[in-house]
Every structure is written in structure tokens, then in C-alpha cells.
Amino acid sequence: MDPVALRVPLPFLGWTLEFTWYGISIVIGVLAATLYATYEARRRGQNPEPIWDMFVLVVFVGIIGARLWYVITATLGGNPYYLQNPLQILNVRAGGLNIFGALLAGMLTIILFCRAKRLNFWMYLDFVAPGVLLGQGLARWGNYVNQELYGPPTTLPWGIPIDAQHRIPPYDDLTRFPLSTRFHPTFLYETIYDLLAFGLLMYLLRRLGERWKVGSVFGAYLILHGIGRFIIEFFRPDQPRIPGTDFSYSRLLSVLFVIGGVLVLNWRQRRAEPYPAPALPAAKPLTVTEQAEEASPAAPEPPAEEQGEQES
Numbered sequence: 001m002d003p004v005a006l007r008v009p010l011p012f013l014g015w016t017l018e019f020t021w022y023g024i025s026i027v028i029g030v031l032a033a034t035l036y037a038t039y040e041a042r043r044r045g046q047n048p049e050p051i052w053d054m055f056v057l058v059v060f061v062g063i064i065g066a067r068l069w070y071v072i073t074a075t076l077g078g079n080p081y082y083l084q085n086p087l088q089i090l091n092v093r094a095g096g097l098n099i100f101g102a103l104l105a106g107m108l109t110i111i112l113f114c115r116a117k118r119l120n121f122w123m124y125l126d127f128v129a130p131g132v133l134l135g136q137g138l139a140r141w142g143n144y145v146n147q148e149l150y151g152p153p154t155t156l157p158w159g160i161p162i163d164a165q166h167r168i169p170p171y172d173d174l175t176r177f178p179l180s181t182r183f184h185p186t187f188l189y190e191t192i193y194d195l196l197a198f199g200l201l202m203y204l205l206r207r208l209g210e211r212w213k214v215g216s217v218f219g220a221y222l223i224l225h226g227i228g229r230f231i232i233e234f235f236r237p238d239q240p241r242i243p244g245t246d247f248s249y250s251r252l253l254s255v256l257f258v259i260g261g262v263l264v265l266n267w268r269q270r271r272a273e274p275y276p277a278p279a280l281p282a283a284k285p286l287t288v289t290e291q292a293e294e295a296s297p298a299a300p301e302p303p304a305e306e307q308g309e310q311e312s
Contacts, residue, residue, distance in 0.1 A: 077240020
């Protein structure tokens with residue numbers, strides 16, 4: 001499958017504008033996450049407008065964070081490529097982004113943005129976090145088109161083929177792993193997990209209702225994301241390992257996410273304030289007839305003597 005979904009020639013510039021499936025999938029994921037966050041803010045009686053401004057910054061800073069984390073972990077894992085070619089760090093189009101870097105940079109951006117706007121950053125982390133699971137689950141299909149984010153060989157019926165030019169060592173050795181070899185579709189596993197985790201979090205939000213305190217949803221997200229990524233790491237042979245171990249840096253961060261999520265959830269549930277009740281909707285304007293009835297004077301009561309005569 002061609003990774004480029006659409007090519008738009010620009011003859012006056014002498015080049016062609018390309019829209020890749022990977023980029024389209026990321027845009028879909030970001031839009032899904034943003035729309036969910038605005039819906040949740042509105043449901044909680046908060047202003048959803050800052051979320052759109054916030055996400056512009058989150059996406060920009062998140063890409064930088066994703067690239068830097070990828071470069072750092074690759075270098076720590078023993079790959080000297082970026083030390084020998086430092087300018088290639090800027091070559092994002094060549095590939096190499098890590099979701100953990102995007103998440104860490106995105107969280108920091110939300111906190112700083114809310115501080116600058118005098119907003120409760122715990123609330124907005126709550127609004128955004130579940131949508132990240134939804135958006136990430138949708139965006140992972142771009143990895144399928146690029147033939148990346150696959151696992152070790154498998155004989156399971158849902159295994160996928162990977163072309164020789166997209167294989168990582170040692171799977172690029174076609175004598176040991178011929179073109180007929182099928183591989184675990186790790187992107188699909190992560191998609192399924194993210195969507196299930198999103199559904200579970202939605203169920204718990206509705207089931208527990210007002211028992212959620214401000215910031216608790218973010219803690220629950222950290223736990224769910226950490227558990228899922230820890231499992232997915234068993235199907236990620238491409239992830240840099242901590243020297244001398246078979247433990248990847250991403251798996252280590254997954255453990256820290258779970259621990260941090262437990263601490264945040266426990267702290268916020270014990271100490272944080274509950275969500276304020278949404279403001280009541282404005283009263284419905286009276287119709288002309290209702291206004292006339294309110295304005296008309298009430299009929300005077302008859303004198304007591306007349307009442308007695310009427311009653312007798």
C-alpha cells in the first residue's frame with residue numbers, strides 16, 4: 001500500500017505536496033482526542049474553549065518531545081547514529097518518534113498553559129487524558145501503512161507480512177526469515193487495548209459519577225496506559241534496551257506511569273475537591289400569554305359576610 005494518500009502538484013514552486021496516511025491518521029487521532037476533551041469539559045460545566053488553543057501547543061511541543069525521547073533512548077541503547085550525525089535529529093520525516101516523549105511534553109505543556117490562563121490544570125488533565133487513549137488507538141493505523149510497529153515472527157492466522165526494506169535486524173536476513181514470514185501486528189494490539197481502556201474509563205466515569213475527585217481521572221489514565229504499554233513492550237523488538245538487560249526504556253517508563261498513577265489517584269481521591277456542580281441552565285423566557293397572566297391583577301376576595309351567605 002502506498003504510504004502517500006494524496007499528491008498535489010505545485011508547479012509554480014517546482015515540488016509536490018504529499019499527504020501521507022500516517023499524517024492523516026495522526027490528525028484523526030488528535031481531532032478525536034480534542035473533541036472528546038471539549039465534550040467532557042462541557043459536561044463538567046467548564047469552559048471548553050481553551051482546549052482548542054491548548055491542543056495547538058500540545059501537538060507542536062509533543063512532536064518535539066517525541067523526537068527527543070526517541071533520540072535519547074536510541075543513544076542510551078547503544079546506537080551512535082545521532083552522535084555521529086547530530087543534524088539528523090532534525091530529520092523527523094526519516095522516522096523516529098516515541099509516544100512517551102509526546103506524553104511527557106504534552107503534560108508539561110498543559111500544566112504551563114493552565115497556569116498562564118489561571119485554570120485548574122488537574123481538571124484539564126482529566127478532560128484530556130481519556131481522549132488520548134481514543135486518539136492513540138485511532139492513530140496507530142498509520143503504522144500499518146508504513147509497515148512499522150510490528151512484533152516478532154508468528155504463525156498465528158492474523159500475522160502480517162513485512163517487506164524486506166521495512167524489516168529491522170535480525171528479521172532483514174531473508175535466509176532465516178523469508179518473505180513468507182508473518183509478524184505480530186503490534187500496532188493492532190495497541191489499538192485494541194487503547195480502545196478497550198478508553199471504553200473501561202468511560203464506563204467507570206459514568207458508573208462512579210460524582211465520586212471522582214478532580215485529578216483522579218488523570219491518575220486512572222496513567223495506570224491504564226502504563227499497564228497497556230508494559231504488555232505491548234513484549235511485542236516491540238525495535239525498542240532500545242537498557243544496557244546489560246532485556247528491559248526497554250519504554251517498559252521502565254511504563255512501570256513509573258503505573259506507580260505515579262496509583263499515587264496520583266490515591267492522593268486526589270483523599271485530598272482533592274469534588275467537581276463543582278454544572279451551572280443551571282438559564283430560565284426559559286415567558287411567552288406573551290404567560291407574561292399577560294402574570295401582569296393581570298388577581299380578582300379580589302368577596303367580603304366575609306358574602307362568603308358566609310354563599311357557603312350557606
